[in-house]
Structures are given as C-alpha cells and as structure tokens.
Amino acid sequence: MVTIALDDIGAYYGRRLTVTGVTTPRFSSGEIVAVIGPNAAGKSTLFKRMAGLLPGPGTVQVEGSGKGKRAISYMPQDTSANAVLTVYESILLARKQGTGWSVSNGDLVLIDGVMQAIDIVDIAFRNLGELSGGQRQLVSIAQTLVREPDILLMDEPTSALDLHRQMEVLAFMQQVARDRGMIVFIAIHDLNQAMRFADKAIVIEHGSLKGVGPTNEVITAQLLRDVYRIDARIEPCSRGHLQIIVDSVAGPGARSSSTVARAA
Amino acid sequence: MATATADAVASEGRGLYRALAWRRILIILGFTIALALSFTIDIAWGPARYAVGDVIAAIFAPASVTDQVRVVVWDIRMPMALMAIITGAALSLAGAQMQTILANPLASPFTLGISAAASFGAALAIVMGVSIVPFATNFMVPLNAFVMALIATLVIHFISQARGVTVQTVILLGIALVFTFNALLAFLQYLASEQALQSVVFWTMGSLTKATWEKIWITLAVLVFAIPMFARHAWALTAIRLGEDKAASFGVNVRAIRLESMLIVALLAAVPVSFVGTIGFVGLVGPHVARMLVGEDQRFFLPTSILAGALLLSATSVVSKSILPGVVFPIGIITALVGVPFFFSLILSNVRRSW
Numbered sequence A: 001m002v003t004i005a006l007d008d009i010g011a012y013y014g015r016r017l018t019v020t021g022v023t024t025p026r027f028s029s030g031e032i033v034a035v036i037g038p039n040a041a042g043k044s045t046l047f048k049r050m051a052g053l054l055p056g057p058g059t060v061q062v063e064g065s066g067k068g069k070r071a072i073s074y075m076p077q078d079t080s081a082n083a084v085l086t087v088y089e090s091i092l093l094a095r096k097q098g099t100g101w102s103v104s105n106g107d108l109v110l111i112d113g114v115m116q117a118i119d120i121v122d123i124a125f126r127n128l129g130e131l132s133g134g135q136r137q138l139v140s141i142a143q144t145l146v147r148e149p150d151i152l153l154m155d156e157p158t159s160a161l162d163l164h165r166q167m168e169v170l171a172f173m174q175q176v177a178r179d180r181g182m183i184v185f186i187a188i189h190d191l192n193q194a195m196r197f198a199d200k201a202i203v204i205e206h207g208s209l210k211g212v213g214p215t216n217e218v219i220t221a222q223l224l225r226d227v228y229r230i231d232a233r234i235e236p237c238s239r240g241h242l243q244i245i246v247d248s249v250a251g252p253g254a255r256s257s258s259t260v261a262r263a264a
Numbered sequence B: 001m002a003t004a005t006a007d008a009v010a011s012e013g014r015g016l017y018r019a020l021a022w023r024r025i026l027i028i029l030g031f032t033i034a035l036a037l038s039f040t041i042d043i044a045w046g047p048a049r050y051a052v053g054d055v056i057a058a059i060f061a062p063a064s065v066t067d068q069v070r071v072v073v074w075d076i077r078m079p080m081a082l083m084a085i086i087t088g089a090a091l092s093l094a095g096a097q098m099q100t101i102l103a104n105p106l107a108s109p110f111t112l113g114i115s116a117a118a119s120f121g122a123a124l125a126i127v128m129g130v131s132i133v134p135f136a137t138n139f140m141v142p143l144n145a146f147v148m149a150l151i152a153t154l155v156i157h158f159i160s161q162a163r164g165v166t167v168q169t170v171i172l173l174g175i176a177l178v179f180t181f182n183a184l185l186a187f188l189q190y191l192a193s194e195q196a197l198q199s200v201v202f203w204t205m206g207s208l209t210k211a212t213w214e215k216i217w218i219t220l221a222v223l224v225f226a227i228p229m230f231a232r233h234a235w236a237l238t239a240i241r242l243g244e245d246k247a248a249s250f251g252v253n254v255r256a257i258r259l260e261s262m263l264i265v266a267l268l269a270a271v272p273v274s275f276v277g278t279i280g281f282v283g284l285v286g287p288h289v290a291r292m293l294v295g296e297d298q299r300f301f302l303p304t305s306i307l308a309g310a311l312l313l314s315a316t317s318v319v320s321k322s323i324l325p326g327v328v329f330p331i332g333i334i335t336a337l338v339g340v341p342f343f344f345s346l347i348l349s350n351v352r353r354s355w
Helices: A043-050 A087-096 A105-118 A133-145 A163-180 A191-197 A221-227 A252-263 B002-044 B052-060 B067-102 B114-128 B137-161 B167-191 B194-204 B213-231 B234-240 B244-249 B254-276 B282-294 B298-322 B331-352
Strands: A003-007 A009-013 A016-022 A032-036 A059-063 A072-075 A151-155 A183-187 A200-205 A208-214 A230-236 A242-249
Touching: A009 A043, A016 A043, A016 A200, A032 A043, A032 A163, A032 A191, A043 A072, A043 A151, A043 A183, A072 A133, A072 B244, A087 A105, A087 A133, A087 B002, A087 B234, A105 A133, A105 A163, A105 B002, A133 A151, A133 A163, A133 B244, A163 A183, A163 A191, A191 A242, A200 A221, A208 A221, A221 A230, B002 B052, B002 B067, B002 B282, B002 B298, B052 B067, B067 B213, B067 B234, B067 B254, B067 B282, B067 B298, B114 B137, B114 B167, B114 B194, B114 B254, B137 B167, B137 B254, B167 B194, B213 B234, B213 B254, B213 B298, B234 B244, B234 B254, B234 B298, B244 B254, B282 B298, B282 B331, B298 B331
Parallel strands: A016 A208, A032 A183, A032 A200, A072 A151, A151 A183
Antiparallel strands: A003 A059, A009 A016, A200 A208, A230 A242
C-alpha cells in the first residue's frame, strides 16, 4: 500500500514563492485525486514541486514505495515539439531513461501492452509531428505509464480530447489506479468529470489550498461561488450522478463578500 | 479468441520496432562502407597520377614503393584524407547536438558564429602572437580558437535560455556574432604583416592542405572524448527534443546536460577550425541527412550524423581535387557552394513546417 501526504508544501517559480502552505491528509493506493482551481491557480506548479522538479519548503511524504525518486511521475501538459521520432520510439524513450542502450524484449512487451490498453497501436509507427492534439495526449499517458510510477501527476490530460476520449481516458485511469494500486492526481477543469471519477479533490486558488477531502464534500455551490465566481446548483441527474448546473456568472461583489465573510 | 488477436496485434508492435532498428543499423553500415570507399578514392586521387595498385602498396607495404609515392601517400594525401573525415565528423556532431539542445534546425557551429569566433581567436594568435590562455604558447592557435568559440557558445546558450527567446532570435543572434567576429577578423587582417595576412586569408577559406599528423591526433582525441560524453546521455538528449518539461518529467537534468553538451560543442567546433580553417555547412547538412534517414533516437542519430559529416567532407575533398586538373581547391569554398542552397531550402521549408 502506497500513501502520500503533503506537509506545508510551497513552491518557488523562479525566485517567487507561488504556492504556499499546502497540507493534505494521506491519500492511498487506488485513489483518484482531482486537483482543481481556476487558470493560473498554481496546479502545475504544485505538481512540479511534488515531483521534485521545483524547489520549495515543506515535505512530500511518500510511504510504502520502494522506487525512490521514480515513485512519482509528472505528466506535463502537451507540448507541441516535433521531434523526428515515431510514437513507439517516444514511449520506449520514456521507459529507458537513465539506463543503457540495449532494449530488452521485456521493455518492448511492456510498451506493446500499454499501447494496446490505451488503444494507440494503430499510430505506433507514425511520427510525433503527424499526430493530433488528442493523440499526443494519449502518447503522453503511455509515456508516463511505462515508467511504472506509484504516484502519477497528470496535468490536464483530457484538455485536448473529445468527449468520448475524455470518458475513455478517465475510466482507464480509474481502472489503472485500482488494478496497479497507483495514486493518480489529475489536474482537471471539468468539475462534472472530477465529481464522476475522482475519489478526493484538492482545490487550489492563488497558490494556496482552498479545500481538500472527498470530492462530493469539496465541490459545493459555495466553492463554485467563492473560487469560480459562478452561481450554480449541484444536483443528481435521473441516474444519480451529481451534476453542476450553472445558473449565472456571479457579480463582481460575490467574491469580495465571501472573502469578507471568511476574514470575519 | 479476442485475447489471442489482441496479443498478435501487440506483438506486431515489437516486431515492427525491431525491423525499424535493424533498418537503421543497416543505414549506419552503408554509411561506413561508403566512407571507406570515399577515403580510398581520396587517397588514390590527386594531382600526381599513380596506379591504384601503387597507392594500395604504399599503404600496406610502404617499403615496396618508390620514395616519391610513399611521401605523397603518407605525408600529403593520407593526412588530408584523414583530416577530412575527422573534421567532417567533429563538425557534424557539433551541429547535431546544437540542433538538439537549442531545438533549432538552423543551428550549427558555422551559422551561429562559433566558427567565426574560433577563427578570430586563432587569427589573434597568428597575427598578433597573443595567447588568451597564459603559458600555452605551443598550442596558442587551437587554445585561442577554443576560448573564443567557448565565449560565443556560452553567449548563445544563456541567451537561448532566457524567457521569450524564439528559434528566430537565436538565429539572428548567431548572425550578429558572425558579423562581429568577421569585423574583428578584418581588423586583424588590416594590421597583419603580408605573410601573416596570407596565412589568415588562406585559412578563412578552409583548406585541408595544412593537415599534419599532429593535428589529426589532436582533433581525433577531441572526437574520441566527445562521442562517449554524448553517447552516455543518448536517451536524455533524445528526450530533450520532446520539450524541456517532458524531459524533466522523465528525470532528465536538462540544464546540466544542456550546459555540458554546449561546452563539448565548443571544443568540437573550435579545434578543427583552428587547424584547417573555416569549413561551413557540414555541421548543418550532416545532421539533417542523418535525421531524414534514421530519425532522432540518438543511439542511431549520433553515429549517423558523425558518418554523414565525415562522408560529406571526404567526398568534398575528392571533388576539390577534381575540378581543375592539378589544382586542389580550398575545401571551404566547395562546402559553402553546396551548403548555401541547402540552407535556403531549410529556411523555406521551415516557414511551412514548425520545428
């Protein structure tokens, strides 16, 4: 059983401390954790700090993993680099980092398995430059999975995907988390998807923690008003899934009044 | 049933990958054979016409041929032919890694002004007798070239790291460096004595006729040092082409590898330039040929770039002896004539296709 908890985490971006004081309870194997918050709230920065790619105060407490630095893997948002590499090579590359030149049959079997699971076998020998945005995201996911991390930090993995692919990828990640005992953090803007697939949620705004806990307890009408400045209801649909129904964009006063209320 | 089919589809992936890897190994082998052929022709061919049998005899059994054949083959043609191969390899390797590290298809020691900087450093030693490195008078020319190349490389490296700097900015910076160092070189030429002027002019054209065994060994040592340095970072360098964030997420220390690579690039670009003068475009064309044939997996890209550069300059060396009977043209003139149209085609294709 792998667990992770953040203890008073902060992150420097350049010389500026852009994320501060993020403390969470312990998350365990098999859980999906949605990391939500407005644009530029500090979600990517938090992920990079957790993965050890940015410096900062506090500690990331990982227990039950014997993989050391390789326990946590960060999957950045898609970059549009056009290296002259096939999809297969780009996934092999992720697997072989830090090792020798030779490629074992075991490496290739693992890659084949992951590509099949994500259903990208048909684009295996296309060049990266020929892929659509959605296909690139899927390749990124494959690159991350072949590194076999215990904790996966996915930065907006579904942002370039159509609805079908979004559902497919999130359901797949849920399955992977359960089957492999991974903890999957997903930075995501679609709160309905977050409520559907994530067990827990972390809310970040202006670089600090605004809420953490079971998804349905964290994503509330009050949170939507405070953090996203919208008036909305959260109601179950006819099949029982909770849905956000947006009524209106809250006026400019909405935020300040809630801030005043908190301060009081 | 479904699983069996799925397994077949999945195992097809590794089969195809292995086939791809073998195809690339064959390409590397093909380049090696072509290079061996080009090298042989380069030695057999020259203003003095000898029978191929005599040349081969001079190589393998020097005692069996006349002194004249032996001297021509061993003291003139062999050093030139070897220097062509080693210089081509070094410049192409430097270009390949500059293009990788800077994510810039137009990067090469020549186009970004590193060769020009090295030229200026070397001219400083030839014309003024000034050694930038104290107490290194014996190796004043290559060391001066290296120090100036290093300065130019670091300027490019640090500016390219700054925020908002695009591929185009770095190219413009390179052009500025070329102009700056050419102006400084012209200044030295103006001050130079007639004899020094002649050697500087001859050397800005780039010529293999200055090759000696000592220069060959030094350049070879640089190459032998550089190749394993890059080879041990093969996966990391390939990952850098996927973008800095992606490479870092794979555990690559991008900053450290960038800096280390650029320092080696400076060495690779400076040493040949200090010995044979400015030879342009090999560092640009070699890597592009390699990339087209084997892609950017450095395990294949690295050796192919080296071989492509070596073959290119070796073949150019043959051409430089074939244009006018009895005349050996400075090789830099030929590479520029071939390289400029290639450079144009890269610029034009790059407008349409993002890098």
